[in-house]
Amino acid sequence: MNIKRLNTQKAGFDAELKALLAFETAQDDSIDQVVANILKDIKARGDAAVLEYTNRFDKTGATSLAELEIPQAELQAALASLPAAQREALQAAADRVRSYHEKQVMQSWQYTEADGTLLGQQVTALDRVGLYVPGGKAAYPSSVLMNAIPAKVAGVQELIMVVPTPNGEKNPLVLAAAAVCGVTRVFCIGGAQAVGALAYGTETVPQVDKIVGPGNAYVAAAKRRVFGVVGIDMVAGPSEILVISDGQSNPDWTAMDLFSQAEHDELAQAILLSPSAEFLDQVQASIARQVTDMPRQEIIRTSLQNRGALIQVKDLDEAAEICNYIAPEHLELSMDDALAFSKKVKHAGAIFMGRDTCEALGDYCAGPNHVLPTSRTARFSSPLGVYDFQKRSSLIMVSSEGAQKLGKIAATLAYGEGLQAHARSAEYRLK
Numbered sequence: 001m002n003i004k005r006l007n008t009q010k011a012g013f014d015a016e017l018k019a020l021l022a023f024e025t026a027q028d029d030s031i032d033q034v035v036a037n038i039l040k041d042i043k044a045r046g047d048a049a050v051l052e053y054t055n056r057f058d059k060t061g062a063t064s065l066a067e068l069e070i071p072q073a074e075l076q077a078a079l080a081s082l083p084a085a086q087r088e089a090l091q092a093a094a095d096r097v098r099s100y101h102e103k104q105v106m107q108s109w110q111y112t113e114a115d116g117t118l119l120g121q122q123v124t125a126l127d128r129v130g131l132y133v134p135g136g137k138a139a140y141p142s143s144v145l146m147n148a149i150p151a152k153v154a155g156v157q158e159l160i161m162v163v164p165t166p167n168g169e170k171n172p173l174v175l176a177a178a179a180v181c182g183v184t185r186v187f188c189i190g191g192a193q194a195v196g197a198l199a200y201g202t203e204t205v206p207q208v209d210k211i212v213g214p215g216n217a218y219v220a221a222a223k224r225r226v227f228g229v230v231g232i233d234m235v236a237g238p239s240e241i242l243v244i245s246d247g248q249s250n251p252d253w254t255a256m257d258l259f260s261q262a263e264h265d266e267l268a269q270a271i272l273l274s275p276s277a278e279f280l281d282q283v284q285a286s287i288a289r290q291v292t293d294m295p296r297q298e299i300i301r302t303s304l305q306n307r308g309a310l311i312q313v314k315d316l317d318e319a320a321e322i323c324n325y326i327a328p329e330h331l332e333l334s335m336d337d338a339l340a341f342s343k344k345v346k347h348a349g350a351i352f353m354g355r356d357t358c359e360a361l362g363d364y365c366a367g368p369n370h371v372l373p374t375s376r377t378a379r380f381s382s383p384l385g386v387y388d389f390q391k392r393s394s395l396i397m398v399s400s401e402g403a404q405k406l407g408k409i410a411a412t413l414a415y416g417e418g419l420q421a422h423a424r425s426a427e428y429r430l431k
């Protein structure tokens with residue numbers, strides 16, 4: 001397979017790395033235009049438009065949107081009829097994800113100043129959220145857990161889940177995961193039309209306050225466009241993995257770790273950094289050998305050939321610098337004392353440390369969330385978490401004594417801004 005080999009010591013490396021990380025903007029523009037039209041139509045025609053697009057893109061053959069809602073009884077039945085091993089794995093993953101997220105709960109706080117003035121922050125949960133669970137090229141029961149559990153832990157009352165069901169085929173594990181998490185309503189819709197339905201509300205789909213969850217380029221473009229009407233968690237793109245190896249890792253394990261994200265999407269990105277040219281050769285050979293066994297080998301090949309790279313670095317310190325530039329969604333540190341090395345990492349969605357910690361464990365059951373910032377956005381954003389489903393109100397209760405001190409300061413500044421009503425309002429409280 002023709003996977004790029006780069007070397008930081010060769011001229012032009014910086015430009016090559018930049019090109020590797022860049023997205024095809026022309027494609028983004030055309031997708032964005034399609035999405036803009038779909039959203040406009042959903043806003044104008046509600047259920048009828050959602051139904052039309054769903055039948056066009058997902059071939060469900062439904063005759064009404066109500067038909068695309070999955071009743072609670074069907075979710076519970078899916079859970080009850082799962083093979084025991086799957087039900088137990090789902091439950092074990094859910095328990096671990098819940099325990100981890102319970103540590104994230106933000107609490108209200110307040111303090112009282114000497115003159116009796118109380119200040120603080122009151123934390124409340126969002127009322128109703130939309131959970132996007134992807135379903136075009138693969139089914140993602142794990143994404144149901146990762147979206148729904150932090151919302152539940154935060155105390156959100158209504159969880160409205162959307163998931164596309166291509167050809168009307170429902171995935172029993174996805175339905176069972178919704179039952180395990182206590183999702184309120186589930187609709188078999190996806191793409192921009194599902195995002196539009198949640199953002200604007202239709203006759204059948206309730207309007208939500210915030211939409212979270214990963215999806216393809218259509219979903220990402222739609223979330224970007226409805227932001228402001230509703231909140232969003234982040235604009236997550238195709239999956240990514242960056243592996244940094246000291247050269248002592250097992251090449252077959254490393255190749256498979258790269259495949260694990262490449263197999264999500266032709267646009268997924270898998271990159272390996274190592275100071276050892278010999279190790280990079282071994283991984284390259286392993287990729288060529290192992291890919292032929294993979295059921296999703298076409299997706300893996302396209303992803304690795306177009307967006308993958310094996311990069312030789314001077315040393316591990318240089319690898320840390322490049323990692324901070326890439327700001328990957330997932331970072332695997334395959335080396336001795338990975339914990340010490342992790343202190344050099346400033347930008348990564350999730351850091352997997354040590355040779356036994358493959359990224360796939362984090363996708364399903366380690367505990368932390370798998371909805372993570374992609375496309376270098378880990379420079380400024382964080383994993384999906386309980387905090388995404390909570391918000392803060394400031395608390396201010398000024399004592400009579402406090403009003404004397406603050407009133408003078410406020411009035412002085414208000415006159416300075418030319419805002420007389422502000423000033424007098426503060427002065428009325430002065431004794």
Ligand SMILES: NC(=O)c1ccc[n+]([C@@H]2O[C@H](COP(=O)([O-])OP(=O)(O)OC[C@H]3O[C@@H](n4cnc5c(N)ncnc54)[C@H](O)[C@@H]3O)[C@@H](O)[C@H]2O)c1
Binds near residue numbers: 133
């Ligand atoms: N970051 C994460 O946590 C995470 C988790 C799971 C999956 N993912 C990513 O999510 C993505 C899932 O993508 P997917 O495609 O499998 O499912 P998806 O649910 O995101 O998208 C399917 C929908 O895309 C729309 N669509 C497809 N082609 C279209 C077209 N030509 N015009 C208009 N709309 C169109 C359809 O409405 C369809 O329902 C992948 O990139 C995967 O890597 C990320």
Ligand SMILES: N[C@H](CO)Cc1c[nH]c[nH+]1
Binds near residue numbers: 240370371
């Ligand atoms: N790796 C994906 C996030 O980028 C999440 C996932 C779900 N299932 C398997 N993987």
Ligand SMILES: [Zn+2]
Binds near residue numbers: 239260261264363
């Ligand atoms: Zn994955």
